[in-house]
Amino acid sequence: MNNSSLPSATSTGPPSSRTLVVVAHPDLASSRITARLAEAVSDLTHVTVHEIGPAYPDGRFDIARDQQLLRDHDRIVWQFPWYWYSVPAVLKAWIDQVLTHGFAYGSSGSALRGKTLQLVTSTGGPEESYASVDPTSRFTLTQLLAPIEATARLIGMRLAEPLVLHGARTVSDEDLAVHATRYRELLNSTRRAD
Numbered sequence: 001m002n003n004s005s006l007p008s009a010t011s012t013g014p015p016s017s018r019t020l021v022v023v024a025h026p027d028l029a030s031s032r033i034t035a036r037l038a039e040a041v042s043d044l045t046h047v048t049v050h051e052i053g054p055a056y057p058d059g060r061f062d063i064a065r066d067q068q069l070l071r072d073h074d075r076i077v078w079q080f081p082w083y084w085y086s087v088p089a090v091l092k093a094w095i096d097q098v099l100t101h102g103f104a105y106g107s108s109g110s111a112l113r114g115k116t117l118q119l120v121t122s123t124g125g126p127e128e129s130y131a132s133v134d135p136t137s138r139f140t141l142t143q144l145l146a147p148i149e150a151t152a153r154l155i156g157m158r159l160a161e162p163l164v165l166h167g168a169r170t171v172s173d174e175d176l177a178v179h180a181t182r183y184r185e186l187l188n189s190t191r192r193a194d
Helices: 033-041 063-071 089-098 146-154 173-193
Strands: 019-023 047-051 075-081 116-122 163-165
Parallel strands (some): 019 075, 075 116
16 A cells, blocks of 8 residues: 555545545554555545555654545544554654644634544454453553543544454454454445444
8 A cells, every 4th residue: 555646535425425544553564463454445435544654754744634634534543553552653643743733623623523533453462451350451441542532522523432453463364354354344334324
């Protein structure tokens, strides 16, 4: 997938049927899970896949371009591996630089209001690691996602139920294929629902 060939915002259908997938991985070229999931949805006509790491290797985002992409899509997906109980640094930097005051929040920042934010993530540990009974983590994934939920609320977006692949380090190719199919179905079903 080449970000330089991202379709224009008007190339496929009305805004209410368009999904922007913001793929954030520190080394997408070596990724097994994130790359496979992005590939699984890249051919959907109503989906724009935007790989922010490869598109901006120097960490300098084209803020105007990315803000326009956000305006032109109704559903925004943040697809990323779960890193140290949060998003990878490249996604955090993108959030800091792109979701600016006057655009995403503040008295005149309503560009994302009413849109849906969908998280698609993978964890290295098993699902049990994110149960409140686990003595190591002590927090559920829902609790750990609270800062993202707070961000969504601040910018006026509805946070959809996340799609999570647990145990990514040991997932079989077959189970990964099933999860990729589930991801495609999610994006297709949300298109019909929008």
